[in-house]
Amino acid sequence: MANMGQTTLQISDLRFGYDARPVVDLPALSVSAGRSCALIGPSGCGKSTLLHLVAGLLRPQAGRVVVAGHDLTVLGDAELDRFRGRHLGIVLQRLHLLSALSVIDNLLLAQRLARVPCDASAVRRSLAELGVEDLAASRPARLSRGQAQRVAIARALVHAPALLLADEPTSSLDDANAARVLELLVQRTRAHGTALLLVTHDRRVSGLLDDQVDLDGLR
Amino acid sequence: MRLAGLAWAHLRAAPLGSTLNVILMALGTASIVLLLLVGHQIGTTLAREARGVDLVLGAKGSPVQLVLSSVYHADVPTGNIDYDEALRWAGDARVADAVPLALGDSVRGFRIVGTTPAYLELYRAAPAQGRVWQAPAEAVIGAAVARGTGMGVGDGFAGVHGLGAGGHAHGQRPYRVVGVLGPTGTVLDRLVLTSLDSVWNLHAPHLSHTRPASAVEDTGRTPGLGPIGPVPGHEQGHEQGHEQEQDHEHDHGEDRVDASAPMPQAVHVQTGSGQQITALLIRYATPLAATTLPRQINAQSSLQAASPAYELTRLLGLVGLGLDGLRAFAGVLIATAGLSLFATLYGALKARQHDLAMLRCLGATRGELLCGLLLEGLMISAAGAALGFGLAHGLVEMLGQWLAQARGVRLTGAVWLLQEAQLLAGLLGIGLIAAALPAWQAYRVDVARTLSEG
Structure with a gap:
């Protein structure tokens, strides 16, 4: 568990664009361990692109992204992949649980790719925290969207990452499920001392998090 | 995972x-x-079965057929050859060893081969039970023959004329098994071996054949193949018909005879005096023989010389x-x-x-x-x-x-x-x-x- 209050994510002078069209231009952003930050703004304002930059899935054209003390912009491709697996957790709008694997195998694979010891009891504990431990042997195709989103969160947290990135994690859920999932996200990241950076276009959601950054306002 | x-x-x-x-x-x-x-x-x-055989002498005809019938016992022979003429070539300085083979009869689909004990040495075979034949009408059977017929040392049997079922039964001249070979993994396993005299005696001029009731009329599909030695009473068409494909579905009961019955007196045959054999297996004394001997035999005699190695490759x-x-x-x-x-x-x-x-x-x-x-x-x-x-x-x-x-x-x-x-x-x-x-x-x-x- 990261030390509460310690800066987990620090972004400075980050710029990224396509064909000279700037998409992300963020002077500074930081999120501390155990705290949550919402990235808000309308569609096309660069929220998801910023998340991909923080995840190391895109290379910035300028600036720095420092996660848990590591500057991602200087890491090589394979190093970046391994860093992402170990220190980041990612929850996407589309769930992308691997359909060929059972729920428990999805989580065990996440541990394996995070290069942490595979621990079935930790996996079951993680599922239990999200209230889906009885679904361990199920195939993703048999889960409801709410159940699948909980499993996706459990998978993102199973290796105790420093930073959890969530891209519109509640957009495909009904209000009741969305509120429950959001509550779990905040609760579990706080409990694990994990920093949470969440992308949403729903300002009601952003109100439930510690901080918010309106990307539209920065343009 | x-x-x-x-x-x-x-x-x-x-x-x-x-x-x-x-x-x-x-x-x-x-x-x-x-x-x-x-x-x-x-x-x-x-290759193993042809090991030690550099050349096969036999009657003119297909060289492949000669090799298949004499070395592998898998085809009908091309015919018979004069034993005296074969012996003359066997005495050539370029020949180290020569093994005569006399075919013509069978028992329950297994060929009876008149030969000398040198044939056993060719395959480094020896009786696992009993001994090698010493007198006419004594036979040594291969392992597969023993397994297939159930015969053992002391049993008697009558050969059937031809290499398949339906031929004349030599009931009045039964063979007696005196030895059983151990498995060799060679063609010997499927053969019944006896002396040349045994085969010649069986087809001696004054003896007639008994014909089993179930025998079918010979078809004469293999010209040139007949009993070893002259056999009066066998007309040409009859001679041609002695050969039939092996067939295990014929009546097996007819060839078993009482082994305790007295063996008929063997007819004395002067070895090499006007007799015939089917083939002569030759091992060269020198590799150089391969370049001259076959050509010489084919050009200067009525015999055919065929190289198993060459024919096998072909x-x-x-x-x-x-x-x-x-x-x-x-x-x-x-x-x-x-x-x-x-x-x-x-x-x-x-x-x-x-x-x-x-x-x-x-x-x-x-x-x-x-x-x-x-x-x-x-x-x-x-x-x-x-x-x-x-x-x-x-x-x-x-x-x-x-x-x-x-x-x-x-x-x-x-x-x-x-x-x-x-x-x-x-x-x-x-x-x-x-x-x-x-x-x-x-x-x-x-x-x-x-x-x-x-």
Whole structure:
């Protein structure tokens, strides 16, 4: 568990664009361990692109992204992949649980790719925290969207990452499920001392998090 | 959960496609391995049985037929030759050893061969029970003959004229088994051996034949093959008809005789005085003999000289054309399996784009994704190869057991060839090649774009 209050994510002078069209231009952003930050703004304002930059899935054209003390912009491709697996957790709008694997195998694979010891009891504990431990042997195709989103969160947290990135994690859920999932996200990241950076276009959601950054306002 | 486990899970998630690919690969593999195993063992057996025989002397006709009938006992002879003339060539300085063979009779489908004990030495064979024949009408039987007929030392039997069922039975001149050979894995296993005198006596001029009631009329399909030595009363057409293919379905009861009955007095025959034999097996005294002796015999005598090595190579060359066709067909099967594997993996790749992107999000490197796809290709080809190898070896073993009972031919599935290792490497290579392009596509997946697309 990261030390509460310690800066987990620090972004400075980050710029990224396509064909000279700037998409992300963020002077500074930081999120501390155990705290949550919402990235808000309308569609096309660069929220998801910023998340991909923080995840190391895109290379910035300028600036720095420092996660848990590591500057991602200087890491090589394979190093970046391994860093992402170990220190980041990612929850996407589309769930992308691997359909060929059972729920428990999805989580065990996440541990394996995070290069942490595979621990079935930790996996079951993680599922239990999200209230889906009885679904361990199920195939993703048999889960409801709410159940699948909980499993996706459990998978993102199973290796105790420093930073959890969530891209519109509640957009495909009904209000009741969305509120429950959001509550779990905040609760579990706080409990694990994990920093949470969440992308949403729903300002009601952003109100439930510690901080918010309106990307539209920065343009 | 390792990447191998993930690859296995992906294959299990598409059972129909995976199974089809494995079956295709297995059928192609089994076909090739079957041909390899059978071809190798038959080639080895043929070479082993011709070991020590450099040249065969026999009647003019087909040299392949002469070699097949005299060395492998697998065809009807081309005819008989004068023993005195054969002996003259046997005495040539270029000849180290010569073994005469006199064919013409059989018992329950097994050929009776009049010869000398040198024939046993040729194959380094010795009786496992009893002894070698010493007097006329004494016989030594091969291991397959003993197994097939149930005969043992002390039993008596009557030879049947011709090499198949339905010939005249020599009931008044029974043989007595004095020895049983141990298994040699050679043609000896399927032969009944006796002295030349025994065969000549049996066909001596003053003796007539008894004809079994079940015997069918001879068809005369093999001119030139007749009893050893002159046999009055056998007209030309009758002579031609003594030869019939081996047939195990004839009445076996007629050739068993009471072994305790007194053996008839052997008719004395002066060896080499106007008698005939079927073939003379020759071993050269010097390799140089190969360049002169066969040509000289063929040019200067009424005999035919045939080299087993040459004829065997020629025969296998002809058979090889057919085998090449079968191998090509098996190759097409394997190529089809490779293409099918490629189509399956490539087709599944599009559906798995998001899975691949998610794996990268979870920390998988590009190299790991590439290896995962290659592993799937390897798993399919390895499973197909394993199934194919097992199938082929099992079939050859079953075939071997059937042939051992029916023909005394040895064939086993418990043999592994170097070519099989090469084939296995080739099959795994095909699996890798089939998976290479999909794996490269997986390597190049643009994670951010794939996730943005949804």
